[in-house]
Amino acid sequence: MSEVAVKGAVKRYGSIAALDGVDLTFADGEFFGLLGPSGSGKTTLLRSIAGFIELDAGEIRIDGTDISRIPVHQRNIGMVFQNYALFPHMSVAENVAFGLDVRNVPASEIRERVGESLDLVRLTGLEARRPKQLSGGQQQRVALARALVTRPKVLLLDEPLSALDKHLRQEMQVELRRIQRQIGITTIFVTHDQEEALTLSDRVAIFNKGQVVQAGAPRTVYQWPVNRFAAGFLGEANFLEGKVVGVLGHEARVAIPDGSEIVVTHQGIANGANVLVALRPEKISIEPGGSQAPRLNRVIGRVQAAIFSGSSLTYRVSVGDRLFVVFEQNKNRAPLVEQSAVTLEWETADNVVVQP
Amino acid sequence: MTPTTRTRWAILTLTGPAYLWLACTIFLPLLAMLALSFLDKSPLVPKPASFTLDNYGAYFSKGFYWPLTLWSIQLGFWVTFFCLLIGYPAAYALAKRIKGRWREAIFLLIVLPFWSNALVRIFSWTMVLRSNGIVDMSVQAMFPGAPSIDLLYSYPAVIIGLTHSYLPYMILTCYIALQAIDDSLMEAGRSLGATAFTTFRRVVLPLSLPGIISGAALIFVPVIGSFMEPRILGGTKGATLGMNIEEQFTVTANWPLGSALSFILLAIVLIIFGILYPFLRKQGGEA
Numbered sequence A: 001m002s003e004v005a006v007k008g009a010v011k012r013y014g015s016i017a018a019l020d021g022v023d024l025t026f027a028d029g030e031f032f033g034l035l036g037p038s039g040s041g042k043t044t045l046l047r048s049i050a051g052f053i054e055l056d057a058g059e060i061r062i063d064g065t066d067i068s069r070i071p072v073h074q075r076n077i078g079m080v081f082q083n084y085a086l087f088p089h090m091s092v093a094e095n096v097a098f099g100l101d102v103r104n105v106p107a108s109e110i111r112e113r114v115g116e117s118l119d120l121v122r123l124t125g126l127e128a129r130r131p132k133q134l135s136g137g138q139q140q141r142v143a144l145a146r147a148l149v150t151r152p153k154v155l156l157l158d159e160p161l162s163a164l165d166k167h168l169r170q171e172m173q174v175e176l177r178r179i180q181r182q183i184g185i186t187t188i189f190v191t192h193d194q195e196e197a198l199t200l201s202d203r204v205a206i207f208n209k210g211q212v213v214q215a216g217a218p219r220t221v222y223q224w225p226v227n228r229f230a231a232g233f234l235g236e237a238n239f240l241e242g243k244v245v246g247v248l249g250h251e252a253r254v255a256i257p258d259g260s261e262i263v264v265t266h267q268g269i270a271n272g273a274n275v276l277v278a279l280r281p282e283k284i285s286i287e288p289g290g291s292q293a294p295r296l297n298r299v300i301g302r303v304q305a306a307i308f309s310g311s312s313l314t315y316r317v318s319v320g321d322r323l324f325v326v327f328e329q330n331k332n333r334a335p336l337v338e339q340s341a342v343t344l345e346w347e348t349a350d351n352v353v354v355q356p
Numbered sequence B: 001m002t003p004t005t006r007t008r009w010a011i012l013t014l015t016g017p018a019y020l021w022l023a024c025t026i027f028l029p030l031l032a033m034l035a036l037s038f039l040d041k042s043p044l045v046p047k048p049a050s051f052t053l054d055n056y057g058a059y060f061s062k063g064f065y066w067p068l069t070l071w072s073i074q075l076g077f078w079v080t081f082f083c084l085l086i087g088y089p090a091a092y093a094l095a096k097r098i099k100g101r102w103r104e105a106i107f108l109l110i111v112l113p114f115w116s117n118a119l120v121r122i123f124s125w126t127m128v129l130r131s132n133g134i135v136d137m138s139v140q141a142m143f144p145g146a147p148s149i150d151l152l153y154s155y156p157a158v159i160i161g162l163t164h165s166y167l168p169y170m171i172l173t174c175y176i177a178l179q180a181i182d183d184s185l186m187e188a189g190r191s192l193g194a195t196a197f198t199t200f201r202r203v204v205l206p207l208s209l210p211g212i213i214s215g216a217a218l219i220f221v222p223v224i225g226s227f228m229e230p231r232i233l234g235g236t237k238g239a240t241l242g243m244n245i246e247e248q249f250t251v252t253a254n255w256p257l258g259s260a261l262s263f264i265l266l267a268i269v270l271i272i273f274g275i276l277y278p279f280l281r282k283q284g285g286e287a
């Protein structure tokens, strides 16, 4: 198994920088999710690692060896394509055997390893089928078996689950994780589905405009987004702009536009500074009534919309001229009616100072 | 009405006119020709005609038909071969390498010969191939003192002319087949450890075989029966069975013999396809 290190990767298409100085290290055996809006360079990075794209600058190392000069077919990389890219004129077994066949592995060993591989993805018994005779999920498994049978150093997946319906996608997520754990292969996974990235990955990197905005464990990135983009892209966030009006140690009081004050914990914060605070909607508690006394981390507002979505409710609450988004678990309480006054409250720890 | 009878009705009403048209325009005349081939006199002769097998017998008894046939078949294979040799790489480049507006421009260049009159096209080849023609003059210009080159009225001239005429078919059918092959299949091949060439051989070629086969069929059949190119570019040397058939209709006015020879040609084509069919099916039918 292997470690992949990308250093200063740059790839330009005309005036667009698809990759604009990307540094990332994918640890041995890690499941790494690349997340970001469409056009942010995720595919370009993946294809550079596979060898389909030559970088303009920077280098990619696998286990310390620079692979820029190694052609695709010698890189020993497993790739699963978005449309699976199964060979339509070959059976399932032939598809899986392809990578071994071109390596001149003896026939008996091929048979054995194809069997193992199909076993791993739980497709035993479908060897003779054509890809067309398989469901989307089964095709996905064949693609995975085909990519893994050559025992590649790295497994690359470019939005592999986006063509599946929701139920199947969740099932395949679990499968993918199980298989990855079982063989312990370094896996780089592109997705634009943030939930998918959070559930599957050991670490994630958020891409924007060819750059890595933030990388880290899903929980860390979610809890401590570094900037507005990261906070807004991974999950939802309320952004509060304010001015520091008092500092005490690492704590600072920040006045927000509606007149109330919140408290943030931050290193080296100066009085009078303008700060941007991200606040997750699920951290806010919402209570009916708007006559509570002013307090830190408390605002009074009016419900503009209450959206019911089964297990939870989403409220849009106007506070001054701002709109707060609040998630609430669907407990045994009558939903708050629109236009009613409400009090929003949260903890100091929930206020995360982020870069604009 | 049940859905199945409704569908059946829909199919019948939708395809009916086409079948009727085909029956009237192809099948009936063909039947008339078949009947004609068993008569001992042309319908032009104002005497009652009677049934005979002589027209078919003539093919086998007269020694010169067999070499003509052989040359026709050879011509079919050569032209198909050269069309494939030139057309497939062109189609590949067009489908897989050239993108955007260039593709349309090059496509236009390929189809352009189709829009010119066939006779004009063939006669312009005589200008190129004759001694003192364009080929000859270019060779003389590059290698002064080289022997004069006169390709006109030779086998190669016929093959060159026919290849030029039929090349677009091969390019178009192969282009369509190659176009349909997703680029990710080729990338998958290479990511699995196959070189570009192995990927081509194991993935692209088998998947584009239906295009090659339909192109070959579209070329082989008319080339075997061709008479215009052989006459103009091959003269007496390039005589084909097609030329002889045409003469039976236009020169000697022996329509029954012409018909009989036509059906023999048809039979030969069918036999050749019958022999190749299992092989082609195995290779291309699965794609």
Ligand SMILES: Nc1ncnc2c1ncn2[C@@H]1O[C@H](COP(=O)(O)OP(=O)(O)O)[C@@H](O)[C@H]1O
Binding pocket: A013, A016, A017, A018, A036, A037, A038, A039, A040, A041, A042, A043, A044, A045
């Ligand atoms: N072959 C190409 N030619 C021109 N521009 C490209 C090409 N491939 C990618 N790009 C551009 O590079 C940027 C990054 O693309 P990509 O890596 O595919 O993004 P993502 O996978 O994150 O959606 C986009 O702006 C895209 O338009």
Ligand SMILES: [Mg+2]
Binding pocket: A039, A042, A043, A044
């Ligand atoms: Mg992409």
